[in-house]
Amino acid sequence: MQKQKAYRASLLRFDSAGHAIFEVDGLLVVGPDASGRQVVLDVGGYADVASRHPEVAVTHWPGRIIAPGFVDMHIHFPQTDVIGSPADGLLPWLENYTFPHESRFVAEDYSAQVATFFVDELLRNGVTTALTFSTSHPASVNGLFAEAQRRHMRLITGKVLQDRHSPDGVRDDTEQSLVDTEDLIRRWHGVDRLGYAITPRFAPTSTPAQLRGAGELAARYPDVWIQSHVAENRDEIDWVRALFPASRSYLSVYDDFGLMRERAVYAHCIHFDDEDRALMRDTGSVAAVSPTSNLFLGSGFFDYAGADRMGFGYGLASDVGGGTSFSPFRTMLAAYYVGRTTVEGVQGANGKPGLSLSPQHLWWQHTAGAAKALGLAGVVGNLQPGCEADFVVLDPAATALLERKTRQARNLDELLFAMIVLGDDRLVERTVISQASSA
Ligand code: GUN
Ligand code: ZN
Secondary structure, X not given: OOOOEEEEEEEEEEOOOOOEEEEEEEEEEEEEOOOOOEEEEEEEEHHHHHHHOOOOOEEEEEEEEEEEOEEEEEEEHHHOOOOOOOOOOHHHHXXXXXXXXXXXXXXXXHHHHHHHHHHHHHXXXXXXXXXXEXXXXXXXXXXXXXXXXXXXXXXXXXXXXXXXXXXXXOOOOHHHHHHHHHHHHHHHOOOOOEEEEEEEOOHHHOOHHHHHHHHHHHHHOOOOEEEEEEOOOHHHHHHHXXXXXXXXXXXXXXXXXXXXXXXXXXXXXXXXXXXXHHHHHHHOOEEEEOHHHHHHOOOOOOOHHHHHHHOOEEEEOOOEOOEOOOOHHHHHHHHHHHHHOOOOOOOOOOOOOOOOOOHHHHHHHOOHHHHHHOOOOOOOOOOOOOOEXXXXXXOOOOOHHHHHHHHOOOOHHHHHHHHHHHOOHHHEEXXXXXXXXXX
């Protein structure tokens, strides 16, 4: 009984349709479930919930907002120091900055040191769950998993597979890469809150043999995730067409090798046709929409209308270091900009304005929506009963301008939008990670 805790503040969560539920004066009660996981036991208006738990001590945060911890669907932990590296586009950016930098993660101590900074930065920004790339070196995976385990975080990562068209220092060996992947799955997947993702970098840097092996592992370990990149950049797409002439499209290459299924997460998904969108939907694969990266690298605009019309799942991602910020607020704002330009056909040219994605939908895409896309609905990204108790405490008066603007909000949409447009790490006063009761 005494292991239960209650937190009083304004409170944001989502219903199963993705609509926000907001309590101006809310109470969140957390405590161990039958298996000892720290979860939300009760939630709602303060008076109501408090009357059901008279014995639980309440921590009160007046003027603050408790909200679900953010879920980042695609980020590269070894690219923490690659942020803000300018290039003409994706392929020169990879060659000139990313690959040389990633080669450093062969060293265990370097991997561990960056992992510590990376996890600090996630938490400082309110991100409590991430699906992240490591590098092709098993040391990078071990370093990040060890750090996330130490912090009790729910985190998914995997060793990058890239056995061709990659320089010395990051290129791996076909056979050994698959052996290493299986060893890492056995060592880490399902341990505490950690999950493994089979991680072919992207089709051009894997031989057909490596992709085939990855697909075989994906079939053998069906609850392991798959992550890769697809249809991000025109030059990349031309390259894939030349390398895999038998596949219908870039996306089909992954399908042809058994890499599309539930828990398969593809970053970008920009230059798609309707057959690609249908393939995403029919296989249960999902998109990690990465707007700051797509704007920074000049890759293009995710087509929200097309995704919704064809009905495939998606959520938001920073894609650091192609992406420019760890902050979910920066990512949600960039997604809004992208939505403005996303009308089927050519944006603006047909005289129609772009979409105006609602603040609730933007927030959902980075919390409960992202969790759902990862197959973690009801586990993270929300504060409904049974969810693991990862949450952020937001201070809507963190800056003078935020204070002025949020004070004038007349409804929830105006409040959320003010935080999306003006917010950054200063808005996140604290990040609370669910801990097993024995911890
Ligand atoms: N495609 C292949 N590798 C990468 C990467 O590291 N970042 C991005 N944005 N796209 C990629
Ligand atoms: Zn990426």
